[in-house]
Amino acid sequence: MERNGRQARDQSKTGYCIRGRIWVEGVEGTFLGYGRVVLLQRIRQYGSITEAAKSMQMSYRHAWELVASMNRQSGVPLVESSTGGKAGGGTRLTEAGEKATEAFWALHKRFEEFLMQEDKRTAF
Amino acid sequence: MERNGRQARDQSKTGYCIRGRIWVEGVEGTFLGYGRVVLLQRIRQYGSITEAAKSMQMSYRHAWELVASMNRQSGVPLVESSTGGKAGGGTRLTEAGEKATEAFWALHKRFEEFLMQEDKRTAF
């Protein structure tokens, strides 16, 4: 199943594992989550929503919607787009976008550690 | 919105809050999650899937499906049902069901604490 591209934890001992999702919530619901931050990363990498979406097997429509949602909910835009030009335009991560992804990955890492710890600890 | 009946955290300072979901995963996906365990609790309280579902504004069909999924994935049934009789039948929580809900609430409590802590800690 490989939810969100994250690996399933070891179930060999009990048959169960502890899993979870974590996100930053803003006024319209999710502001930053795993998928959204991966998308931001890919946008930085490719300089294009189109390419970023393609690399994640995500439709451009969906990717664009996520980007719009993030920018709407953020005080300062996480991403800036330009249209036209020789390359047709592009999208780049702003400084605020860099900071946001960094902060989210730090949070995510601590969460993964929490899950791992609970996986060992809990009776399941 | 009040997702899953859990309260939204304080957003007064930053406009954001850290939220998450946690669950115990078995072979067919979710084994125990917040909603499922609340359902178990209500079943214990009412002695009936019908009443438990009604009290949560959940359809009987859905509630029954969740119960079946939990029992299928658990080594020993968490819930036992009987049909017929003066009361028409009923469903009660087994000892294993009690233990499972207890363990899940303990896990959930630690998770809530983790979220609270992250909410204070993180930049969002």
Add this chain to the structure above:
DNA sequence: ATTCGTTATTCCCAACTGTATACTACGGTT
């Protein structure tokens, strides 16, 4: 002015989830 590739936007459709409804099975009580 034409070309080009991307952003931005719209519309329709498929898949999934859960609801509502209706029905049968059950078995103690009367």
Add this chain to the structure above:
DNA sequence: AACCGTAGTATACAGTTGGGAATAACGAAT
């Protein structure tokens, strides 16, 4: 035997979500 309220099951329906395709807007390079 009839009654009653629950479990258990099937079917049809509604809402949401995301995909796919089609199209316009854009602007630098040629």
